[in-house]
Amino acid sequence: MASSRRRGGGGVGGEKKDLFHVVHKVPAGDSPYVRAKHLQLVEKQPDLAIVWFWKAINSGDRVDSALKDMAVVMKQQDRSEEAIEAIRSFRHLCSKQAQESLDNLLIDLYKKCGKVEEQIELLKQKLKMIYLGEAFNGKATKKARSHGKKFQVSIQQETSRILGNLGWAYMQQNNYEAAELVYRKAQTIEPDANRACNLGLCLIKLGRHGEARETLEDVLLHRIYGSDDEKVVARAEQLLHELNPFNCVSSPFDVGQSVHEEIMERLDLVMNEWTPFRSRRLPVFEEIAGFRDQIAC
Incomplete structure (x- = not known):
């Protein structure tokens, strides 16, 4: 009996100890x-x-x-x-x-320290891993955790997220052409209201107010995922308010725009040909590599 009580007492103590670790x-x-x-x-x-x-x-x-x-x-x-x-x-x-x-x-x-160059370089490295099929340890999805909840993230979602971060980093350098390019690419993969606001801001900075208005109105009309976020909607409204109502005609593309369009088409090929198998190196990445530095110029 005594032995049984000792085992029982130890069990209760163990349960309390386990509960402590769970709670904290x-x-x-x-x-x-x-x-x-x-x-x-x-x-x-x-x-x-x-x-x-x-x-x-x-x-x-x-x-x-x-x-x-x-x-x-x-x-x-x-x-x-x-x-x-x-x-x-x-x-x-x-x-x-x-x-x-x-x-x-x-x-x-890097973002907290204002190290924009380092941030851009690392984001490009992460994109390169996706291009080569090496992201997520070669799998098409991975498990992630946010606010204590687990969920699955696809390679497309991860690509869109990284491109969004890259666009924001370019904006910190006032490189709005490069930012527009990657934001547009991110939106084609997975549209997002917050990124739409950032794209709208890029277009405003580039003087293409008509395109900016269309982009921001998509948020107000709830056409994009995340448009139900009050803060995002308020930001879209503020950006629209700042637009000059007498200058809302889209500017013609400059000479460099054709290069940007070509880059976007090649990025489309990358996403269409992405494979989780490392043994298959994507030939199209070799073509894109020559354009990557142009984006940052």
């Missing part, structure tokens, strides 16, 4: 990584958590998670420059499966 979303154990997560999520001591994340990385304890979590905490502490250097210095210790999420984290850090 911290792993069980007593390793450096577990200590770091406890400091981060339970004790709310981010600086100490960073110290223990470093210890976890140096001791080889869950390095993939330790590096990503440490970079996130550093970003929250306005130590983004340190986070960038940490990822660059130690990502070689991480598994191949962790590299994509590290890239996504780096893009966010």
Whole structure:
């Protein structure tokens, strides 16, 4: 009986301990990584958590998670420059499966630090992986998580998202022609109301007010996914308000527009021929490669 009670008591204690880990979303154990997560999520001591994340990385304890979590905490502490250097210095210790999420984290850090050139270069690298059929570890979809919910992301959705980020980066450089190109490509893959607003802004900056008005009205008429977002609708209304009502005729394409059209057609071929098999290198990518630098000019 005594033995039975001890086992029962241990079971209850174990259940309470397990419940603690579930509630606080911290792993069980007593390793450096577990200590770091406890400091981060339970004790709310981010600086100490960073110290223990470093210890976890140096001791080889869950390095993939330790590096990503440490970079996130550093970003929250306005130590983004340190986070960038940490990822660059130690990502070689991480598994191949962790590299994509590290890239996504780096893009966010570059954006926070205003490192536009680095952001553009990394986004182009991610597009190149898609062109070569190497994204998502060769699969057509991947699992993602947002606000605690899991969902599937297709290669088309990922391409559209990356192009949208690339367009925004070009806008930071006032390179509105390049931004327009990639936004239009993103919209052909997966239309999105927020990107439509950004495209409208590009067209306004380029003086093509008639096209801008048409693009923004698509948002107000709920023709695009995301048009039910009040903030996006308000932004579209504001941009329309800023348009000069006496200058809403589309400007004729300049000489360089034919080049842009050709690039877009070649990108269409890439998406149509995308394959998850790495052994098949897309011939069309070789043709596009020569145009990629022109986009950034």
